[in-house]
Amino acid sequence: MCAFHRNTNGHMLVDSKPLAEIADRFGTPLYVYSGNGIRDSFNRFKSAVSQVPGKVYFALKANSALGVIALLARNGSGADIVSGGELERALMAGIAPADIVFSGVGKSRNEIAQALSTGIGQINAESPAELDSISSIANELSVIAPVALRVNVDVDPDTHVKISTGQRSTKFGISNNKHEVANLYRRLHDDPNFAPAGLAVHIGSQIQSLAPFEKAYRALLNLGQSLRGEGMPVPTLDLGGGVGVSYDDGSTTDFTDYGALVQRIFKGKGFKLGFEPGRAIVANNGVLLSEVIFVKHGDNKRFIIVDAAMNDLLRPTLYEAHHNIEPLNDLGPATGFADIVGPICETGDYLGKQRKMPDLNTGDRIAVMSAGAYGAVMASSYNTRPPAGEVLVLNSEVHVLRHKRSVKSLLDEESIPNF
Ligand SMILES: Cc1ncc(COP(=O)(O)O)c(C=O)c1O
Incomplete structure (x- = not known):
């Protein structure tokens, strides 16, 4: 039994809650725990x-x-x-x-x-x-x-x-x-x-x-x-x-x-x-939700560029860790391989490489699976990206654990010296 599963309509759920509904309500990137x-x-x-x-x-x-x-x-x-x-x-x-x-x-x-x-x-x-x-x-x-x-x-x-x-x-x-x-x-x-x-x-x-x-x-x-x-x-x-x-x-x-x-x-x-x-x-009781920003067809590769990155989930970059990546809704069979990457300016910024993925387009959402451990705790604000928020679903009720931080809150921590 997995905490996250698909219903007969192909929608990914946690308990009986569709993850797409949670993404609509709280935005992405977002950690969701069961x-x-x-x-x-x-x-x-x-x-x-x-x-x-x-x-x-x-x-x-x-x-x-x-x-x-x-x-x-x-x-x-x-x-x-x-x-x-x-x-x-x-x-x-x-x-x-x-x-x-x-x-x-x-x-x-x-x-x-x-x-x-x-x-x-x-x-x-x-x-x-x-x-x-x-x-x-x-x-x-x-x-x-x-x-x-x-x-x-x-x-x-x-x-x-x-x-x-x-x-x-x-x-x-x-x-x-x-x-x-x-x-x-x-x-x-x-x-x-x-x-x-x-x-x-x-x-x-x-x-x-x-x-x-x-x-x-x-x-x-x-x-x-x-x-x-x-x-x-x-x-x-x-x-x-x-x-x-x-x-x-x-x-x-x-x-x-x-x-x-x-x-x-x-x-x-x-x-x-x-x-x-x-x-x-x-680990297997958390996912990281993310939305596709662009799909880019490189010379020999399809890149699915999403709004979560290595600052939200460092494990792939740090440990070459494998996380399954699933579209939130059933988008049909895989149409080929793709790298799922974030917007950060590092080639090491990826969530998954060479994955068989269906056709994904701007606005589609994905879940990076098994992200409940060593995920949000390792987040940083690299590239001045505010780390993702976190919610917990308990008995089908969604509780906010942490709001996504804002750029303002990041900048408020700093000061410019009086040179
Ligand atoms: C002293 C100590 N205890 C417990 C843990 C938790 O390990 P794990 O998450 O693999 O169960 C760690 C993690 O490295 C640790 O350093």
Whole structure:
């Protein structure tokens, strides 16, 4: 089942709402999310991993619209955050501080202080220098910092190189070479400014097979058990995110096998688990709507030039990512190949290349599928293009999450010096 589908008249719908109607009302480019789809994905993930005590922390980096976070919060999600800004979002959307995990390799002193002052549930530290920083700030604030160590387990997640975080060559986590994890964990245990929270891992994103997860999780479990063997408390193992989705058909992700793997490895071992899924909850529950500006027949190619661009959806440009592209209304069979491109002055500005497309003309609308994760959150105003708005459809009602920004609001952020 997909959150977005066509009815018998060939119109694309979300719930029972035609996407064309939403485009008419709010204009394009526009992100449209399925609230029921997001809620369903979250609940299915939660239930797939429910055999072992744990907590699901939605990774805000995938989609941090306040309305999306609030919907997930109401369904029991915590938040995995990577900045002070995301912390503010999580709190504003109604997530309790205790249900927030702070990840990331470079937290500033201000961000650490902000997190500790709000009573954050867990900080995942990634270096000895970060431990120094957290300890001194906790001391200044007279609070005890709940800290887990993010471990680099040196596992290849077999995904795009730019979203691989599990190998030793990457900047992430603490290497377990020369027992560094045990030494640092001992420090966590001995320093009165810390409450040791456990260990964490995150090996990458859009991981398509279970094998890398299994390797990483077994390594984490071994470490956790060996630290416990040395008499140290290791309450939590945080397994990160990374579960992949199908960008080929936009189908709903089935978490059953992932849940069974988690159960096989961790059931009965006495650790509380943490999960940080992002993409798997939202990717296939969002689309980017766009309108054709011109169709241009180049020397050897048809270009469909649309009003969404790499500033709205960077994934094709950044990761050579594939997104299916569908006309909102049935325009008949494909008539040939085309590149679907934006108006930005870069050859890298495209949404899809060499796609079999029907005849499209100025004013026709398309949906760029599977755009719910790492879409709007990566938007920029490159070429002074105000990023697209975002709406959420929940039980057939359309809620505005964010208005399309205006050129005026972009220019209002700037000033011309008095030279
Ligand atoms: C620490 C951490 N947790 C969770 C995630 C979410 O990953 P995904 O969206 O692949 O589930 C990321 C993303 O890179 C991450 O860096």
